[in-house]
Amino acid sequence: MDVREGPSDAEMVARVLGGDREAFGLIVRRYESGLLRFATRVLGGRDAAADAVAESLVRAYRHLASCRDPTRLRTWLYRIVANRCKSHLARRATGDVSLDDAPPIADPADNEAALERVEQLALVEQALATLSPDKREAFVLKHVEGMSYQEMAAVTGERIPTLKMRVHRAREALLKALEERS
């Protein structure tokens, strides 16, 4: 687990519930980069991800009193974002991922290694986009966000054996998609 500085999650939640709205800013700043990364990978676009995370955080603020175990704030927030992403994907006609904004463009001043990294990232993003939403979510939670299967169960509401199977299938599908593109 990551080591953090500053007040604990439980302290921040208590401060917000006590009327200190600014303390919610600390929660946002602590978790937004992970939530944005997760939503970007699941939705396949940074703009859609920013919308999903912003909406989720506003909802989280309004329902913070129902976060029954503030020590599990992280998985609670991921759960809200995961559900918001599912709603977003369900609204899309085909359910597939469209790369609605361009991948990061390397600065011409960057060296060759950086350019190669950008190309590799584009390749990996395309391969990830071929996975079904469930598999993509499972792979990202496990390997990009570094969650345990227990944490993933708290986020998705699924049983651990189901999640293990999804991660296994996602690895296989991703390897196949990468091979096809290399």
Add this chain to the structure above:
Amino acid sequence: MNPIDSRIHQALDGEIPREALPPELRRVVERLESTAALLAAAPEGRSVADRVLARLHRQARSPVRRLARWLTAPHPVTLRIRPVWSLALAATLVLLTLLPEERSALVLGEHEGIAQFVARFPGAHSVQVVGSFNDWRTGTIPLEDRDGDGVWRAVVVLPAGAHEYMFVVDDERWVPDYSSNRFVEDDFGRENSVLIVQPVKG
């Protein structure tokens, strides 16, 4: 999709040490790990913190929201009454006290109905109901157990239509109303009970 050697999954799930894998399988593990590392290290876009906090500030400043909060949240009220009005106030209070109970019943608007919440929580110190009708805020609709038999009740006027709700027991336990016929899963993975309020004046 081609199934891959199960030892790759075991190594990635931390069930066996990767040193136990033959070199060709270790290369597959490393490929998947480097793919994940690439995704994890990529920039995730602009911060949404300012956007979220600005929206919370706007909500807090909304006059409608402030009025609703003032009307529904318990708070002390101090009344300063001029001597000349005190007699009139006393007379009004006497009248209200003498009115039959039916007259002081809940007053309903055209699109409102009566909702009765009943829940059995023996041993609970407090029970309240939160839902879409009170913005899921505690401290606004307490249930009462006057005879101490563990059955808690509240009767409130709500707008007609469907409302999601839960009970909050002892200020910490959020429990759906299991006697409800309808449930809906919310964004937080809980099952909320659903109540349909019929307008009294259809």
